[in-house]
Amino acid sequence: xxxxxxMIIDDEKIVGDMAKMSLEREGYVVETFLNGESxxxxxxxxxxxxxxxxxxxxxxxxxEVLKTVKELYPDTKxxxxxxxxNLDTAIEALRGDVHDFFPKPVKIKxxxxxxxxALSGR
Amino acid sequence: MKxxxxxxxxxxxxxxxxxxxxxxxxxxxxxxxxxxxxIEIADDLNANFLEMRISEKNYFLYGNxxxxxxxxxxxxxxxxxxxxxxxxxxxAVGAGSLSTLRRYxxxxxxxVDMIIQFPSRDTxxxxxxxxxxxxxxxxxxxxxxxxxxxxxxxxxxSKDFLxxxxxxxxxxxxxxxxxxxxxxxxxxxAIEKMTTSISQGxxxxxxxxxxxxxxxxxxxxxxxxxxxxxxxxxxxxxxKKLASLGILTAGVxxxxxxxxxxxxMMAQNYVELYDSLNREDRIELMNKxxxxxxxxxxIVKNLLDFSKPKEANLQEADINAVITKTMKLVQNMIxxxxxxxxxxLDEGLPRIYIDEHQIQQVLVNLITNAVQAMSSGGMLxxxxxxxxxxxxxxxxxxxxxxxxxxxxxxxxxxxxxxxKGDSGTGLGLSVSYGIIKNHKGDIRVESKPGVGTTFxxxxxxxxx
Numbered sequence: 001x002x003x004x005x006x007m008i009i010d011d012e013k014i015v016g017d018m019a020k021m022s023l024e025r026e027g028y029v030v031e032t033f034l035n036g037e038s039x040x041x042x043x044x045x046x047x048x049x050x051x052x053x054x055x056x057x058x059x060x061x062x063x064e065v066l067k068t069v070k071e072l073y074p075d076t077k078x079x080x081x082x083x084x085x086n087l088d089t090a091i092e093a094l095r096g097d098v099h100d101f102f103p104k105p106v107k108i109k110x111x112x113x114x115x116x117x118a119l120s121g122r
Numbered sequence: 123m124k125x126x127x128x129x130x131x132x133x134x135x136x137x138x139x140x141x142x143x144x145x146x147x148x149x150x151x152x153x154x155x156x157x158x159x160x161i162e163i164a165d166d167l168n169a170n171f172l173e174m175r176i177s178e179k180n181y182f183l184y185g186n187x188x189x190x191x192x193x194x195x196x197x198x199x200x201x202x203x204x205x206x207x208x209x210x211x212x213x214a215v216g217a218g219s220l221s222t223l224r225r226y227x228x229x230x231x232x233x234v235d236m237i238i239q240f241p242s243r244d245t246x247x248x249x250x251x252x253x254x255x256x257x258x259x260x261x262x263x264x265x266x267x268x269x270x271x272x273x274x275x276x277x278x279x280s281k282d283f284l285x286x287x288x289x290x291x292x293x294x295x296x297x298x299x300x301x302x303x304x305x306x307x308x309x310x311x312a313i314e315k316m317t318t319s320i321s322q323g324x325x326x327x328x329x330x331x332x333x334x335x336x337x338x339x340x341x342x343x344x345x346x347x348x349x350x351x352x353x354x355x356x357x358x359x360x361x362k363k364l365a366s367l368g369i370l371t372a373g374v375x376x377x378x379x380x381x382x383x384x385x386x387m388m389a390q391n392y393v394e395l396y397d398s399l400n401r402e403d404r405i406e407l408m409n410k411x412x413x414x415x416x417x418x419x420x421i422v423k424n425l426l427d428f429s430k431p432k433e434a435n436l437q438e439a440d441i442n443a444v445i446t447k448t449m450k451l452v453q454n455m456i457x458x459x460x461x462x463x464x465x466x467l468d469e470g471l472p473r474i475y476i477d478e479h480q481i482q483q484v485l486v487n488l489i490t491n492a493v494q495a496m497s498s499g500g501m502l503x504x505x506x507x508x509x510x511x512x513x514x515x516x517x518x519x520x521x522x523x524x525x526x527x528x529x530x531x532x533x534x535x536x537x538x539x540x541x542k543g544d545s546g547t548g549l550g551l552s553v554s555y556g557i558i559k560n561h562k563g564d565i566r567v568e569s570k571p572g573v574g575t576t577f578x579x580x581x582x583x584x585x586x
Contacts, residue, residue, distance in 0.1 A: 108394065109394075
């Protein structure tokens with residue numbers, strides 16, 4: 001069985017590093033990106049099973065990443081994380097076909113459960 | 123008194139003056155007319171008397187009794203015209219003169235009657251009749267002459283009076299209207315002063331008006347409005363403070379969330395993966411945690427700096443020298459960004475009391491913002507000049523950048539407000555604002571999207 005591919009996008013480098021550190025030990029293939037632009041370039045080259053992205057980023061933001069992912073790979077699940085934990089942003093994110101929504105600080109265990117659930121459907 | 127009443131009163135006053143002058147002129151004219159009518163009658167009488175005397179002379183020369191009858195006819199004619207013009211004569215010369223005239227005429231008439239009854243041409247009779255005729259004619263002529271003179275005097279007097287009255291009315295009209303317009307202008311100036319100070323945010327009552335005119339009620343109305351505005355301003359300031367506090371809180375929360383999240387995630391991994399991590403990994407994680415706490419420390423320090431601005435250390439300084447020094451600090455950044463700078467520093471500006479370091483901080487801040495707002499090839503202008511009221515110095519930092527949209531403009535000095543996304547802390551302008559206010563100065567912004575932004579700093583000139 002192929003290993004699942006997870007993409008992490010957050011302009012805070014530590015977020016990607018920590019998620020990667022934890023997820024790789026679970027057997028996922030993880031790639032991290034610091035902005036939406038470089039992530040989109042990589043997405044056009046290759047499909048990922050799960051994309052975890054920060055909502056608010058300079059330039060290409062989480063919503064734009066979500067839109068492109070859904071265009072390219074409708075099956076790919078998108079999980080949003082954001083420092084702005086308010087209802088409005090959550091509703092906005094969930095309306096856009098988001099699998100899950102995490103306010104910061106992110107609980108890595110919960111993130112892992114969410115990713116597992118996203119993949120269990122296939 | 124109301125202005126309306128003042129104007130009416132002054133008009134009534136002027137009108138009364140003109141009316142008085144007119145009445146006097148009419149009266150003088152009437153007097154002149156009376157005199158004129160008398161003179162006309164008197165001239166007729168005089169001609170009559172002259173003819174009588176010619177007849178009288180003829181009688182004594184040629185002894186023709188008919189001439190006496192001619193004289194009698196003339197006397198009757200004269201008496202008739204005197205009776206007819208009795209009123210006019212009394213009005214012109216008085217009843218005394220009229221009776222004198224009548225007496226002389228009667229004496230003369232009686233004399234003629236006597237001569238008709240007892241014809242005589244001796245010297246005694248001649249002298250008596252001639253004396254009576256002479257008296258009559260002299261009295262009549264003298265009276266006529268005097269009346270003519272009097273008439274001339276009246277004409278000259280009314281000419282003078284009319285001339286003086288004209289100047290009087292003119293001067294009074296000018297004085298009164300000047301006085302009233304001065305009062306109106308003074309009130310208008312007071313109101314202008316008041317409204318200007320209100321527009322500048324000074325809501326003090328200028329003065330309680332004592333005048334009962336329209337301006338008095340206007341000033342009272344403005345005072346009420348000013349009070350209301352002052353009250354409202356207090357509310358606005360309060361709500362602005364609350365809004366700032368909200369922005370501040372949201373800003374702090376946002377700023378702190380990221381490093382806290384980083385620490386949290388590293389701690390979770392440290393605990394969760396402790397056994398599978400080697401010593402170096404663990405140390406690296408803890409070092410990064412330490413790094414994130416430094417980041418939080420920095421935010422807290424900035425926040426403290428913001429909420430408790432350092433006391434300004436004011437020293438006498440030349441603002442142009444400060445600007446020139448600052449330009450050296452930012453020249454590299456400007457060069458890299460390919461921005462053209464233009465300096466417009468007025469010479470001979472008064473020295474001002476400032477904290478040079480803080481003002482430099484403000485200038486660096488404004489210049490950095492300006493450079494970041496412009497793309498390559500932009501134009502940065504920095505100028506200094508004396509303020510409009512000569513009591514301040516104005517420093518202008520103007521860019522040709524993308525400008526600030528009108529809805530952001532009111533928040534530009536709010537703490538944690540940033541148009542630069544995550545690259546700005548949103549504290550720069552807020553701190554600058556605090557520094558300038560600490561200097562008892564003012565900082566303003568004008569901006570047009572797509573055209574550029576101009577910041578103007580106003581610093582008070584040192585007062586002796």
